[in-house]
Amino acid sequence: AQLDTLDLVVLVALLVGSVAYFTKGSYWAVPKDPYASSASTLNGAAKSGKTRDIVEKMDETNKNCVIFYGSQTGTAEDYASRLAKEGSQRFGLKTMVADIEDYDYENLDKFPDDKVAFFVLATYGEGEPTDNAVEFYQFFTGEDVAFESGASADDKPLSSLKYVTFGLGNNTYEHYNAMVRQVDTALTKLGAQRIGTAGEGDDGAGTMEEDFLAWKEPMWAALSDAMNLQEREAVYEAVFSVVEDDEKSPEEESVYLGEPTASHREGRAKGPFSAHNPYVAPIVESSELFTVKDRNCLHMEISIAGSNLSYQTGDHIAIWPTNAGAEVDRFLQVFGIEEKRHSVINIKGIDVTAKVPIPTPTTYDAAVRYYMEVCAPVSRQFVSTLAAFAPDEDSKTEIVRLGNDKDYFHEKITNQCFTIAQALQSITSKPFTAVPFSLLIEGLNKLQPRYYSISSSSLVQKDKISITAVVESVRLPGASHIVKGVTTNYLLALKQKQNGDPSPDPHGLTYSINGPRNKYDGIHVPVHVRHSNFKLPSDPSKPIIMVGPGTGVAPFRGFIQERAALAAKGEKVGTTLLFFGCRKSTEDFIYKDEFKTFQDQMGDSLKIITAFSREGSEKVYVQHRLKENAELVSELLKQKANFYVCGDAANMAREVNLVLGHIIAQQRGLPAEKGEEMVKHMRSSGSYQEDVW
Numbered sequence: 001a002q003l004d005t006l007d008l009v010v011l012v013a014l015l016v017g018s019v020a021y022f023t024k025g026s027y028w029a030v031p032k033d034p035y036a037s038s039a040s041t042l043n044g045a046a047k048s049g050k051t052r053d054i055v056e057k058m059d060e061t062n063k064n065c066v067i068f069y070g071s072q073t074g075t076a077e078d079y080a081s082r083l084a085k086e087g088s089q090r091f092g093l094k095t096m097v098a099d100i101e102d103y104d105y106e107n108l109d110k111f112p113d114d115k116v117a118f119f120v121l122a123t124y125g126e127g128e129p130t131d132n133a134v135e136f137y138q139f140f141t142g143e144d145v146a147f148e149s150g151a152s153a154d155d156k157p158l159s160s161l162k163y164v165t166f167g168l169g170n171n172t173y174e175h176y177n178a179m180v181r182q183v184d185t186a187l188t189k190l191g192a193q194r195i196g197t198a199g200e201g202d203d204g205a206g207t208m209e210e211d212f213l214a215w216k217e218p219m220w221a222a223l224s225d226a227m228n229l230q231e232r233e234a235v236y237e238a239v240f241s242v243v244e245d246d247e248k249s250p251e252e253e254s255v256y257l258g259e260p261t262a263s264h265r266e267g268r269a270k271g272p273f274s275a276h277n278p279y280v281a282p283i284v285e286s287s288e289l290f291t292v293k294d295r296n297c298l299h300m301e302i303s304i305a306g307s308n309l310s311y312q313t314g315d316h317i318a319i320w321p322t323n324a325g326a327e328v329d330r331f332l333q334v335f336g337i338e339e340k341r342h343s344v345i346n347i348k349g350i351d352v353t354a355k356v357p358i359p360t361p362t363t364y365d366a367a368v369r370y371y372m373e374v375c376a377p378v379s380r381q382f383v384s385t386l387a388a389f390a391p392d393e394d395s396k397t398e399i400v401r402l403g404n405d406k407d408y409f410h411e412k413i414t415n416q417c418f419t420i421a422q423a424l425q426s427i428t429s430k431p432f433t434a435v436p437f438s439l440l441i442e443g444l445n446k447l448q449p450r451y452y453s454i455s456s457s458s459l460v461q462k463d464k465i466s467i468t469a470v471v472e473s474v475r476l477p478g479a480s481h482i483v484k485g486v487t488t489n490y491l492l493a494l495k496q497k498q499n500g501d502p503s504p505d506p507h508g509l510t511y512s513i514n515g516p517r518n519k520y521d522g523i524h525v526p527v528h529v530r531h532s533n534f535k536l537p538s539d540p541s542k543p544i545i546m547v548g549p550g551t552g553v554a555p556f557r558g559f560i561q562e563r564a565a566l567a568a569k570g571e572k573v574g575t576t577l578l579f580f581g582c583r584k585s586t587e588d589f590i591y592k593d594e595f596k597t598f599q600d601q602m603g604d605s606l607k608i609i610t611a612f613s614r615e616g617s618e619k620v621y622v623q624h625r626l627k628e629n630a631e632l633v634s635e636l637l638k639q640k641a642n643f644y645v646c647g648d649a650a651n652m653a654r655e656v657n658l659v660l661g662h663i664i665a666q667q668r669g670l671p672a673e674k675g676e677e678m679v680k681h682m683r684s685s686g687s688y689q690e691d692v693w
């Protein structure tokens with residue numbers, strides 16, 4: 001009888017999996033944030049009225065190379081810009097960069113054979129396209145590709161399309177680089193001619209940048225052959241014109257001093273609030289859940305009352321950070337613009353197709369503090385572009401060496417965890433005054449909002465969002481200094497100010513806590529909410545199993561808060577099993593007291609199983625506890641429990657996935673592969689859900 005039930009579960013899982021497959025995952029995929037990748041979000045550039053016909057656009061603007069990007073966090077977009085620059089400067093291509101969602105694909109069969117299209121495509125989550133590439137993906141990988149001309153797939157309609165492709169993926173996910181692989185197969189099948197290999201970068205192995213660099217050289221050689229291009233000495237050509245306006249005072253209303261949009265600048269920001277338009281939310285409470293040497297964890301309550309924002313238990317909140325003053329100062333000093341930091345600058349794209357990623361007019365100070373990711377790890381290619389602008393010959397020689405020697409770069413820069421400014425400081429104390437500001441805008445990403453799994457229940461506190469964040473402050477192996485996370489240290493500073501701490505600047509980082517024009521005073525932070533599919537079962541009597549060590553417990557605090565409230569109202573609540581892990585029961589067991597209160601409300605239905613890695617002689621992690629409790633876990637799965645994992649993607653989530661497969665196989669007397677298969681089916685049917693980062 002057990003096997004019958006199991007077979008039924010497999011069948012249902014297969015059926016749901018197929019439905020999910022044929023609906024392109026729209027029922028179960030991680031929900032998409034429609035704006036996350038758009039380069040135009042900061043200045044709200046209107047997209048309306050522009051042509052969606054790429055053939056026409058290239059004709060009008062005299063381009064012969066378009067570089068489409070499908071990007072979620074900005075890396076693919078950055079690679080697209082870099083390819084465009086290199087294509088133009090080294091090979092004389094007339095390049096343009098294009099957000100893949102800004103164009104139609106129905107006429108790609110008309111793409112002229114003397115031009116080339118690049119597709120730089122990130123894979124997101126479980127093998128899915130990025131938000132901006134969903135339609136493109138569906139168009140090419142769907143059942144019938146319908147071109148405007150009526151050409152069918154059998155006619156090889158794309159035979160005039162030359163294309164180049166590079167994928168950004170992470171091998172810790174099962175569907176590694178699925179996006180680029182599937183798109184490449186689909187394009188080839190339609191007759192398109194790929195130039196070079198379909199490149200793949202691996203974020204999981206930490207080799208993305210080097211994979212990209214190693215892929216692009218043979219690709220350029222193949223493209224030069226195919227298009228008869230002549231390589232020339234690359235001469236830097238600015239993408240943006242950055243002009244100082246000495247007449248204008250930074251106080252003038254038209255100048256962006258860090259505000260995310262025009263309506264924020266004008267002081268009339270109103271909803272709907274979104275990834276385009278954050279809500280400047282008051283932090284109503286903040287505290288530290290634990291503080292031990294070099295480690296601390298924040299709990300914050302952020303009010304969304306009156307904003308028209310809403311959330312559901314399991315959603316994410318994005319925090320829009322501000323760079324630390326100390327790092328802003330360092331950056332301005334290194335590039336010799338400290339004295340004129342408050343000068344007003346106008347930034348324009350020199351080419352009509354270039355989108356300005358920074359609201360303009362602004363000031364150097366505001367650009368660096370609010371709009372540019374100046375603290376991120378540095379790419380070798382970006383450092384080498386600075387050689388031409390080095391302050392003296394010795395520095396130039398050193399930069400050229402760093403650019404050419406991968407191992408040397410790793411030793412001197414990557415392993416030291418330097419930001420761009422720290423890297424240049426390590427080469428010379430002289431300022432790099434000759435570097436055009438455009439090059440810095442081109443070479444650095446926009447400052448990205450960071451996501452946090454909401455740790456409260458919307459049923460219990462619909463107007464207040466809790467977050468649980470560990471403050472990033474780590475000395476990485478080999479590095480000579482401590483790397484401070486941008487957002488979490490900013491949040492710590494906000495907490496210190498709110499609690500009247502005499503030194504509101506952790507680690508001397510000196511934040512502009514009050515924000516542009518004091519708009520964040522009274523402890524506010526810009527946020528938006530991102531909806532997720534990480535959800536409790538709609539029927540609370542269904543059992544749930546949650547695995548969430550460290551801050552991975554965040555959404556589960558919300559889940560338990562919700563189920564405790566339902567139990568208190570007299571509803572029947574199913575077994576709620578949490579596997580929680582941390583170092584020591586006395587050190588970093590967050591929400592310990594709260595869990596006791598929930599236990600009072602829920603009685604036996606709440607079970608918390610803990611793993612403390614630094615208490616006994618051996619390290620015990622959540623996956624060990626999961627294994628020890630195989631029988632209970634298996635029993636709950638038979639009762640159709642949902643299984644949730646949250647936290648570390650690289651190690652913990654993979655281990656848990658493996659262990660669960662073993663448990664199912666062992667408890668039901670099945671071969672190991674069958675257990676793995678069952679977990680896969682649970683994933684596709686939505687009964688195994690991950691919220692990992």
Ligand code: FAD
Binds near residue numbers: 469485489691693
């Ligand atoms: P960043 O500045 O972004 O740095 C992150 C890490 O990158 C650093 O620790 C460091 O290891 C490395 N790094 C930074 N600069 C350099 C450099 N120059 N050289 C080398 N390495 C460098 N976090 C939580 O604490 N709680 C949550 O509930 C939570 N939920 C999340 C949910 C989702 C969906 C996602 C995607 C992430 C979640 N995170 C959560 C992680 C969170 O979004 C942030 O990534 C994290 O807080 C660090 O942000 P930061 O700006 O402080 O650090």
